[in-house]
Amino acid sequence: MPRPSLKPQRSEEILDAYMTCVARYGLDGATQERVAAEAGVKRPLLRHYLGNRDQMIGALNQHVADAFNNLTLELDCHLTQIETGDQLLEILFAEDEEIDPRLATAWQGLSASVGDHPELAEPLLEVLARFVAVLEKFLARVSPDATPERVKAVAQGISTIFLSLDSLAALDAPSNWRTELRRAASLLTETL
Template sequence: MSHLTIKGDSMPRPSLKDQRSEEILDAFLTCVASFGLEGATQKRIATEAGVKRTLLRHYLGNRDEMISALTEHIVAGFAQTTDLLAQMLGADGGLEPLIDLLFDERDASDPRLMLAYQAMVASVDNYPEMRAPLLESLQRFLSVIEGAAKRSHPNHSPDTIRAVAHGISATYVNLDALSPLNPPADWHAAAKTAATLLASSLKEAQ
């Protein structure tokens, strides 16, 4: 799920502790996206953040607390993206404008979110407390797509709507998942076309 930029009112300047915690959390995100959750060692996180390893516990706590903070960070990032997508789509927006928003607003994307999400899913058996919030964040995103599909094709069965929503979601997030491969530029256009074809299948079935 790409991270769309939100411009809002100026916020109070964070404290030094909050700022440093965010920097370390961002470094943790980068390391998980690159090396997986187990590969994101304290040494790598500290090096990425430019701090001493002893400071990690001071700012984010022990390993379990760091993972909990990162889970919250990723879920919050997806929630921000999902809420902005719903806001930009509006109450009457259907599948066509939704696909345009998903695939034409990728310049501001942060593929680390999806890469880290996938890495955490791969480790969820070791950290089962991550399962519910990660699953819920994806369900919220799917609900926005399903809502757009229902508005465009209100007479279709919920099962068909859900299947198309899952297909569009999978096509969308796959672009971020493949970003480390630096795939050809035309894959982006092909992914949007695939999503459009999925949406068109609802028209053909009516």
């Protein structure tokens, strides 16, 4: 009986190591040598598991997009069980519910590289569009008298505030910033 393939597992482990390196060194600084060392594999195995550098970047982009899409699906499920904007903000800005800071930093690194890799833009934009759509759906449900334009604007504002919070995680920003950003999001929801 043949041994089961370890390729899916090793590919995930290498992508995780790649995300760590991108978070630590940026996309250009996440060299194959650094990724291999972080993953505990020899450099030539990177090509076996993920392909050349461009294919690795594409795989990381998909990995990051999938992770954010999964988080958005979880959020959508939670939002079906709540009824107020304050409850939404409790979920988004909970002290103990930070997104893996490597994920947010990898997102930023990939976004910043779109000039050199335009193919990265579409999956990242689709992720943002899904997140905003989930927020819009919830806000429209809990604020049925609000116009669609106002709901869309508030959803965009909350998403931008939320993503700013995640981007600050790597900086170890003062804890009062989380409170202030949540208050800014609350002010937006109050306009509905």
